[in-house]
Amino acid sequence: MSPVNEEKPHSTGLHQLDIETGKIVTEWKFEKDGADITMRDIANDSKGAQLDPSGSTFLGWDDNRLFAGHQFARGTNFQCFASTGDGSIVVGSLDGRIRLYSINSMRQAKTAFPGLGSPTTHVDVTFDGKWILGTADTYVILICSLFTDKDGKTKTGFNGRMGNKIAAPRLLKLTPLDSHLAGARNKFRNAQFSWVTENGKQERHLVATVGKFSVIWNFQQVMNGSHECYRNQEGLKSCYCYKIVLKDDSIVDSRFMHDKYAVTDSPEAPLVIATPMKVSSFSISSRR
Template identity: 40%
Template sequence: MGAQQSILEEEAAQPEAGAVPEADKASAKPQWFLEAGELEVEVTDKFSFEQSSKRATFAGASGIWALRFPSSQAFQNFINEYNGKLFENIYNVKNDEGNREKVFGKDSVLNLGAQETAASREQWLEDVDMEEAPSTAERFKDKYAQNKNTPIKGVRMGAGDRSYLVRDDQIEVLKNVYGGVQDTGTSFKITPRKGGSTFTPSKLMLMNRERRMNMLSPDTRTKLFNTDIETGKIVNEWSFKKDGTDVEIKDIVNDTRAGQLTDEDTFLGIGQNRLARWDMRDPTGIVQDSPVLGYQGGKDYASKVNFNCMATSGDGYIVVGSEDGQIRMYSERSLTRANTAIPGLGAPISAVDVTYDGKWVLATTRNYLMVVKTTYKDAKEKETNGFKSRMGSRGAAPRLLRLKAEDAELVGGAPLQKGKFTWITESGREERWIVASCGNYTVLWNFRQVKLATNDVVSYGGLTTCTSYHLIPKQESVVDSVFMADKFTASPSARPGQDESSMVIVTSNNVFSLADDE
């Protein structure tokens, strides 16, 4: 490990969770700390609990600590008490039935405070091939890399021949090949058509069979810049307007997961308190000098929902993540009401993803990824999903993916970022992996192993937690880790559904192609 490890074994007595007076009396937020001997650490969601060894593991001031308990009952009593204090630290209200109902709702898939039920585990196993041997993430090997001195800000993968790197105000074109990407030596500057300085886009979206690129500027959030990729020129600067008023948009996505491969002229966008569909076609059929995007419907929330990120499935189901940790699921038809809203665990959601078939949703927070199974059986035992109707408590309990305490210290406390599934572009195939970036590392989870996980390790509120993963180290900060489209498997001879994948890791100055081709 990157730091000295210190283990505290507490064999004889159960440690006590006690109140420590707040340093700031003006703050109403309770501050609970765990005290064991001279050790004192704040009660946070970074603790994990291992059932078989009856251990609570966490990072302390001087390394990694473990508290071990003399009996299963003592261990469970501690978990129950700890979860109660954690609730008060996060939500700033007393841990009672009324407040828990206000936070999580009467009928929620988040049954915190209880371990995953046998019925929930059965739902996770419904589509798992028990005869299939799990793949190992160690099969991903570096194939080649490229380096330039200009810092890399981001990457946008294409499902066709090309992908794109963002280097300040310049877009660099990459060629997609089996097993990775290659430098083409081609790039273009992002210069507004009507004058003004170049800019670094905050969001990129490919559309119109990947012939056009839409981008948002971090400084001009009410405008959409539309670029012709063939010429590398911005051809239109569209305005986001509703009822004649400028609208700020912070994220944009295609209507469907494979929408960039179609001729769709509509797309989705979110603002802080807004979800909307926009149309790039001018209703008069004449391209105006200052075109305004057509508002095709959506919802403006009166309260601050603080939308942060969004994603769409192959059928156009929509998932939106918020700063308060909520996950909202919308059908492809209606943007005015979320059919399912899963309350947050207190941590802001920085990224979301959804599988092509819409059966699974992934939400990223700085300390963990949450995987949600969206399908369930309704009151008539008919299979449906949380995008089309309210899931309530009928769905399976979510699972958390997180780093072990020693690895969280190894990465220097860096946050998990940009979690995503394997990239599937057509129905009939399954996502095999989940990937996220974390400091100088890429973290890979085998999705099948997540589905097969037992509740031996639990964290926040008793949720099953998966701590089996593979770390891929790099010498500098990882900007993004992303799978290539499924057509670019490691080998051109790969059969449909064959367990081969290709991945690109982008660091501050390098691009690495990795292939699972053993």
Template identity: 45%
Template sequence: GAKQSVELPPEPAAATSSEAAPPRPTNGGTLFKHQDGKWGVLTSAVIPELTDDNEGREDDQPKWILDVGDVTFPVSEKCNLVSNAASRRIDFLAPNGVYAIRFFSQPGYEAFMAEYKDALFEAVYGMRASDANKVKQFGQMGAWANGVDPAGAVWDLTDEPPPGADDAMKDFNQEEQHATEEGEDVMDMKMGAMDNSFLIRGNAVDVFRNREGGALSDAKQRVKLMDNANSYITPTKGLLANQESSMLLLSPNQGRREKIYQMDLESERVVSEWGCKLNDVDIPMLDMCGDNKRSQMTDDKTFLGLDSNRLIRWDRRMAEGVAQVLASPTLGRVEGKDYARGTNFSCMATTGDGCIAVGSMDGKIRLYSDKSMNQAKTSFPGLGSPITSIDVTYDGKWILATTATCLVLLHTCVRAKNQELTTGFRTKAGSTIAAPRLLKLKPEDAARAKGAPLLKGKFTWVTEDGKQERWIVASCGNYSILFNFRRVKAATAPDAKLLEFTEYNHVQKDSQIAESTFVHERFTGNDTHLVIATTKGDVFCAGR
């Protein structure tokens, strides 16, 4: 069965001593170590020091080292450093353990963080943290990238009250476990809003029935995926279509990504294959998604495709793309643009009204309106790490980008020139948009997960106007990490001065998690039900 969420350790307690307190340097603090599930004082007064081991050498490649008492390690994103200005505290992961420093003074904390951010910039980008180099990386959004909200930045104008304590600590214990028959590793779990949901594993799909109340039942049905030459298809992406009666399959890692296959889920056959071509040149697709958040529930005949330099809308009905049973027509290209080499697109997601958010390997995020794909309305600079997946709320007001070490949460809302509320999908919004909020693991949990990356962050699944997403989930090794979205928004509002958020629930499994996702609200009402699929093929869901 599923395990309960693990209790997280409390805040480090302040050091106590019956003796007179030692002098407290303004640039120092108390060093704590996390052991056996709790914090203890390691050194009552330390001064953290940053030094560049390569300073003055010919290659001038920065190599920053952080010294804190007896703890010494190189500065990198692997430190999982989490900062909290309100408590003058940093937590970090070192090779020999998890530590925290509570600074004695606010100026001491702020001086260290400014120095650390420059050292991290140099470690990530391999260049000095000069103003010119920061402009090279961030353009005119250097303050934004540094976590500074512009004056008058819009922040969450929904009328929702913040969550109560009971809501924040919801129990995501799953009461039902389905052990599917043995097969290849699970790649993906596709949730349906109608009758079925689907587990994609190797060259087969296992079918689950959606039940009222949010539970799933194993249909004991496995559909083998074969093309018209009776060769197995091993997809790494699946996209439900045609009111969830079909699934489009993409195989980007198997040497066949110039083709997309359509499988009819009722007849259990691959009924169409399309070549993705432009001017007789194969266009290998890296990702695909529906035109909008509701597409799989409709009869939409178009969908979006992405490769590292192109964003394209394909149409299965066009003359060269007529679906012929077990034939290989070429998908028609409705609109799209080839972008200059080097965009390095990696993933995309769509809003309820068809606007598109695209993530890149260099960390950049571009927002396109539903009216044109020729130029991004708004572009956000990368923060150093590749974006491996991206999601957006139904109303387009929030974007969640997954990197290995954090989830980047962006609020897209701005005031237009006429002061009406709009989003960065509709108007150019770079300089007026709120700074990114970073949802991070506590370093002790990053250590427990053995440095596994965060993967596939997503919001709860909303498909109608006026509904608000409630939770965010991502997978990390054997863990599902769950953030209460309303609590995140309330706690990181501009006046709270908290840009890094580390309050979450987590659920642990015995094997690696392939997908953490949510049941469609149609089956759960206002409740939120988590579904976890492990790579071994076990599926966990809330029972009723």
């Protein structure tokens, strides 16, 4: 599926294309009461929606609107969103703020994480909703949404208000040398978790794109508060432990395939990297 944007940042429709022929199969219009509704982009309405052939819905977003039809306060400046396994939604904004909306109510965010001054250009969330990734130009922010409520129950920020119980996030950055090699004009883009669509399974890695780099972090390491990177750090702690996959051309996107496509000698699925002229994949577990 592809939004109809006619070289504009906001689209008023959606095309479904046949990949083999390149022809438009179906076309939808975003309208309400006869008036066009503009959308910036679309996404799945749950983490594993692409694998469910019976599913026929999707989500859309604009600066101050989610496709569910609820109008939000002016100034929210929504930029991106992602969904958990149960359909709850995390939304990133121009001011860097990250909001969590329950599947049961999208009119008001259950939790809002304050921004760090840079726009949030991309968000992702684990299947269980416990961890959130936000992408900014010079860093990736990892946020834990777990907290203990007044009754002693452990909840996520999607189904309870965290208030002052928000834990300090972790920042994922390039070292000064790698930042120099990546180039000052190249920014972090599309940080995301490896693809999990089952309860009880844990995402293994995080990946983001910077210019010709695909940057890969071990999720177990970065979410561990006692990880060696965090020792002797004050305030917001940053992790610099990662692997880099270098390509000859600027990378369009880097994504993990679903676990069911894992090769027989690997516990996890390959990473797929797309450049303007080539798509390649390889097993992360084979890289040291």
